[in-house]
Structure formats: structure tokens, C-alpha cells
Amino acid sequence: EAGVAQSPRYKIIEKRQSVAFWCNPISGHATLYWYQQILGQGPKLLIQFQNNGVVDDSQLPKDRFSAERLKGVDSTLKIQPAKLEDSAVYLCASSSIPGQVTDTQYFGPGTRLTVL
């Protein structure tokens, strides 16, 4: 079974630029998560989708971050405009059973963003 795919793996931009990350979850997984992992910290949930609907985006900085999962499969996370403090690894994860918090989350390799 193919794992969670993310691209790009690395991205370097200047502050105030825009950037987008892409995630393709494991086939058939209804739930998709985006996490932000700042160096030296644990991952922080930004947004959770169930199929193409948002379940939780309470920690998403909506003034600059946006995410979509239009067809309930792959997803994009966008930052516009980027700030220095957005430098982090952005992790995508998916799980198969909607609404079951104990269901295993499978993580992609992440996208490392550096904002200069």
C-alpha cells in the first residue's frame, strides 16, 4: 500500500511570498490532517478534513493560511503571505475511519519550509 505523499519536500521562499504544499493521502482514507512542526517542538494540528469537509481548523491562522480538499482526496495548504515564523516542517497525515480519534494516523515525509 502506498503511503502518504507530499510535495515538494523542501521549499525556500522570501517573506511576503506565497507558497503551496500538496498532499495525497492513502487511498480510501477519509480523514486528512495538516500539522505544523516548528524545530524543537511537537507537531501542531492546523486543520482536519473528513472527506471534503472541515472538521477542525481552530488552530489555523486564517489570515494567511488556507487549505482545501475539493474532491475528498488530495489536499493543498497555502500560505499567503509567508512570515519568518512560518519556517517549519508541514506534515500531512491520513486515517481511515471517520470520527474515530483512536484510529492510526499515517504521516507523510513532510515539506520543510524555510522563509528568509
Next chain:
Amino acid sequence: AQSVTQLGSHVSVSEGALVLLRCNYSSSVPPYLFWYVQYPNQGLQLLLKYTSAATLVKGINGFEAEFKKSETSFHLTKPSAHMSDAAEYFCAVSALTGNQFYFGTGTSLTVIP
């Protein structure tokens, strides 16, 4: 609100020695608890999870963790460290209700030959 505290951001053990990584949780409701491992430049991988069944949970790669409600702890152990265990380990918590999933700050494990 739920949270986890991982004591010790860096732990070093000799190859063959006991591995003990500490995690204490704070939760107003009975929690679910998880341990994840992250190898360099890779995503997180689930080691084990506690879901209110047996308090001693066995995971992959010889790891296990014990849920102790009286101590609000969920420490991760392995009897004998292997070089391949060197990685970052994260404890995480979620509640029975709601979807929030909180990670600790991680513990970096170094295994000394």
C-alpha cells in the same frame, strides 16, 4: 483541555541498556495516549497506543508503555536499546470526545555503541 509533557528533550543510552522515555499527561477526561517515532527526514510512525483497554500496551520494535492513572503517566520503555532506535520520540494525547490531538515536544534518543 489535554496536554502532554515529555521530561528530557535528550536521552542517551548505551546499546543494550534499558530505554525509558517519560510522558505525563493532563486531561480533564479519560485520555487516549500514543507514542510516535520520527526518524530523520521522515514522517511520524505510530509505535503504540492506549485506548482504555489493557494498561500495558505493547508496540512495534520491542517497545511498550504502561498507562498509570494514579501517576498520570504513559512512559515508553524497551528492555535493550539497539542502534536503530536512535530517533525522535513523541507522546500524544486525545480525548474520547472531540478531534483534537496534542503532541509533546519530543525526546531525542541517542544510542551509544
